[in-house]
Amino acid sequence: MPQPIIDTHLHLIDQSRLSYPWLGDVPALNRSFSLDEYWSQAQPLGIVAALHMEVDVSPEQSEAETAFVQGLGRPVIGAIASARPEDPHFAAQLERMAATPFIRGIRRILHTSPDELSQAPLFAENLRRLAQYDLSFDLCVLARQLPIAADLVRACPDTRFVLDHCGVPAVEAQALSPWAEDIRRLAELPNLACKISGVVAYAGQQWTTADLRPFVEHCIACFGWDRVVWGSDWPVCTLTGDLGRWVQATHEILSGCSDSETSRLLSGNAKRIYRLSNQDF
Template identity: 50%
Template structure:
């Protein structure tokens, strides 16, 4: 049983995605129906939708669209990690609206697409601290040289649960292990941070192999342990590195020497606990 904690859906006729113009392979519709057809064959029983950096005016509409898709018969969607703007003064009001909707179980603000000092602002940090006690987690999407800024957020809000997306976005293709390993080990020392095993095939060369991924997987496993690791597909971004089936197969191979108990933690149990979600009846 697999819970996908990082699914992106793209419906270009409903929402605006300004960044797609710069990534032609992803400038297409990626629907729940297309994802679910493959996902069910691979043992995925539930999925959390991860915000897709839509135009700011479409943030609420994205959540509403995903929630509507979750209500359709046979949907794999069980919750949403919504976009947010903690650097803006209206964040507290937005948070109150979101808290009224149990479908939303977390937030993300992609930090590598904004100036580095955005997350260092007093208002940003104050608003992130507001998540304490709400049950809402915050996904950290940063490049290796920005992990220090993620560490600062985790330290300033120790009662907030953070998730480090894509193992900290290592530059596998460029051989960036040495620049990445230290910051990852340091952020792993924060007990309020969980690592997300997701996305890494897209950071490898076109002809990446399992051997390319092993050092990165081994390092996050050693630093975080399997009690603080969740799995995500990063679909459709994973299609840039072979696709959903390839990533599932690679993950199974990476976990081949791991106990059944720890595999269950990574693939489902940690996700149920961290986002307080449950499989559909």
């Protein structure tokens, strides 16, 4: 029987409730994706619970998005909520989020933002505030932005970070350099974990497990089995395949690993990093 999986990167889209400005540029995703649609695919694959990852709604709707997802109930057991650390009023927003135990961390999309955004002193100052609330920050950056991501993580040594999508490598081009060295340097930072997710979206339509393997295995080798978590990136993963194909590829990559190693990647580390308890399941 496969190990149970906690999905740390589920996106749900409800266009009847919320506005997603970026979806106009991605026709294949420009519709609603419901929890029922996801769960009908995820449950047979061994996924037992999921954390919702913010979907870059219009900024004024960020708290409404969290409220919407929280109202869905299980299998969604928490959220990584949208926030704007560059905002002078971020501290007040953070207090409201910290008062909602359902929120496990926050994210601000950086891979489509100017590099200067995350390098501003206020951005790091506000991320340092997360530590006192035991909230994490998910880093979503392009491969070329990994060095400035390292600067941000270093500037916030007490804040817990999670690097999304293996640092967005160019999988289809098999561009291991300089991505691999940048990942190795990032992994030296003890307050950073890595999310094994999203790589299929950058792998092209005809990807195979062999295409993904060097990128996933390098992240695991650099970060170690105690600092990796798994995410589906559904429905973005459907751009080049489907959820089942990504789960199958994950199991193929992990074939030969110990039960302990597999369990830590697929569920154990997620419980610790995102502060999940048995009562959440």
